[in-house]
Amino acid sequence: MANHNELGKFGEQEAVAYLMSNDYEILNQNWTFDKAEIDIIARKGKVLAVVEVKTRSSLEFGLPQDFVKPKKIKLLMKAVNEYVTLYDLDLEIRFDIISVHIENGVTQIEHLEDAFYNFD
Template sequence: MAEHNELGKLGEEMALEFLRKNGYEIVETNWTFQKAEIDIIAKNGNVLAIIEVKTRSSIEFGLPQDFVKPKKIQLLVKAVDAYVTEKNLDIEVRFDIIAIHKEGKSFVIEHLTDAFYHF
């Protein structure tokens, strides 16, 4: 597996652990619809959090959250619409980003709630 894929997988595992520690109930991971993949779908109270995880080995070229581009946001919105319809959900939806980057030998995790779109 390519090094960036391993880093991405590690980032998703760290994000899941972070969310659980903060009281989130994990509903789905890596849910796909057409060309879109939702990294994590979690419940936090009466909110369905759609979470994009971005992990970088350094912030030399920008913060992890800066790599969530408009095309990705468009795909996520489409996928979430399909998910909510398929599951027949009537719930508030929020889009979050968990940005992770390496700092020395450890990682910094930042949870950005309501990051780019709100239903």
């Protein structure tokens, strides 16, 4: 497996651990529909959190969350609509980004709630 794949997998594991420690129930990981993959689908109370995880070992080219582009956001929205329909859910949907930055052996996690709120 390539180093970037291992880094991404590590970041997703860290994000899951973070969410669980903050009282989220993990419903699915790497859920796919059509061309979209949702990294984590989690529930906390009446909120369905659709979480995109971005992991980087360097901030040289920008913050991890800066790499979530409009095309990806549209795919996530399409996928979560299918997920909600498939499982007949009546929950508030929130799109989050969890940024995982690893530098000098130290892992930093930033959870951005409602990250796509102003997206058109």
